[in-house]
Amino acid sequence: MVAVTELTVGQVATRSGVAVSALHFYEARGLIRSHRTSGNQRRYGRDVLRRVAIIRVAQEVGISLAEIGAALESLPEGRTPTREDWNLLSTNWRDQLDQKIAQLKKLRDGLTDCIGCGCMSIDKCPLRNKEDRLSAQGPGARRLLVAL
Amino acid sequence: MVAVTELTVGQVATRSGVAVSALHFYEARGLIRSHRTSGNQRRYGRDVLRRVAIIRVAQEVGISLAEIGAALESLPEGRTPTREDWNLLSTNWRDQLDQKIAQLKKLRDGLTDCIGCGCMSIDKCPLRNKEDRLSAQGPGARRLLVAL
DNA sequence: TTACAAGCTCAACCTAACTTGAGGTCAAGC
DNA sequence: GCTTGACCTCAAGTTAGGTTGAGCTTGTAA
Numbered sequence: 001m002v003a004v005t006e007l008t009v010g011q012v013a014t015r016s017g018v019a020v021s022a023l024h025f026y027e028a029r030g031l032i033r034s035h036r037t038s039g040n041q042r043r044y045g046r047d048v049l050r051r052v053a054i055i056r057v058a059q060e061v062g063i064s065l066a067e068i069g070a071a072l073e074s075l076p077e078g079r080t081p082t083r084e085d086w087n088l089l090s091t092n093w094r095d096q097l098d099q100k101i102a103q104l105k106k107l108r109d110g111l112t113d114c115i116g117c118g119c120m121s122i123d124k125c126p127l128r129n130k131e132d133r134l135s136a137q138g139p140g141a142r143r144l145l146v147a148l
Numbered sequence: 149m150v151a152v153t154e155l156t157v158g159q160v161a162t163r164s165g166v167a168v169s170a171l172h173f174y175e176a177r178g179l180i181r182s183h184r185t186s187g188n189q190r191r192y193g194r195d196v197l198r199r200v201a202i203i204r205v206a207q208e209v210g211i212s213l214a215e216i217g218a219a220l221e222s223l224p225e226g227r228t229p230t231r232e233d234w235n236l237l238s239t240n241w242r243d244q245l246d247q248k249i250a251q252l253k254k255l256r257d258g259l260t261d262c263i264g265c266g267c268m269s270i271d272k273c274p275l276r277n278k279e280d281r282l283s284a285q286g287p288g289a290r291r292l293l294v295a296l
Numbered sequence: 297t298t299a300c301a302a303g304c305t306c307a308a309c310c311t312a313a314c315t316t317g318a319g320g321t322c323a324a325g326c
Numbered sequence: 327g328c329t330t331g332a333c334c335t336c337a338a339g340t341t342a343g344g345t346t347g348a349g350c351t352t353g354t355a356a
Binding site for chain 4: 008009010020024039040041042
Binding site for chain 3: 156157158168172187188189190
């Protein structure tokens with residue numbers, strides 16, 4: 001039934017592999033939440049573990065805390081996320097994740113292609129040509145990496 | 149506007165979409181190289197465009213400049229990279245890129261799975277369980293994200 | 297031959313994402 | 327009730343990855 005085993009910040013740190021100071025930091029940024037005991041100590045619901053897991057994995061692939069926070073905002077404040085809540089978050093991120101995956105593959109396969117083409121022929125390298133094509137779109141324009 | 153072969157720092161900036169200051173920075177870090185004119189101005193070979201392209205894409209997916217620099221070190225100093233040179237770089241990165249791709253898919257599909265499982269059953273969530281499993285491997289152990 | 301955009305160096309500054317440290321509190325075992 | 331380790335807050339420090347600005351030089355088009 002109940003026995004909502006609440007976790008201390010130290011327990012969350014141990015189980016998630018994230019430093020206590022980082023958890024404080026995430027909380028200050030609004031990425032995770034806690035309530036306090038009468039003695040002012042933090043207590044976390046178990047769903048914080050999933051949140052932290054998502055935060056770390058997303059960070060590892062180059063997503064900023066700000067973006068992660070924005071995505072996590074779709075999760076509810078006062079209750080355990082439901083199927084619909086996660087559904088929304090997943091949907092919000094899907095495109096971005098797909099783009100990242102595509103980018104990684106381009107990088108990996110682009111390098112492979114460079115082997116194929118020998119990278120001797122500057123004008124034929126898929127990587128470099130995209131660059132030049134973009135430069136033609138206007139000076140100073142920041143390259144849209146996703147377009148690579 | 150003369151020789152097509154050599155590029156000024158401004159030209160590289162325009163074509164790559166990277167700021168001049170960033171190019172200076174990359175050069176200071178040894179990620180790209182240039183030689184100087186008699187007037188002490190930088191001139192770049194055209195292969196710098198490919199290097200910069202790789203640097204930016206790699207960064208975008210969360211690879212640090214230090215790692216990128218290490219990978220680029222396999223490229224030759226004094227000549228245009230050959231097929232074998234790129235082959236080596238690609239090989240060096242292949243595993244890392246594959247891991248990143250796998251990680252992104254896990255994140256994307258993990259969220260999808262969470263929808264499937266409703267994320268109501270804490271003990272069955274693939275994301276969270278991995279966390280706990282890792283925590284069992286020892287206190288304070290940094291989570292190996294790749295293992296997710 | 298001069299105007300001025302583009303380049304150069306070097307130091308200072310900036311944001312993100314944390315960590316460290318000082319100084320003080322809380323709680324569980326002996 | 328005392329000790330000890332886990333917590334608390336807040337400020338300052340750190341690393342990565344650049345940007346900005348000052349002061350000076352180069353190079354090119356009118």
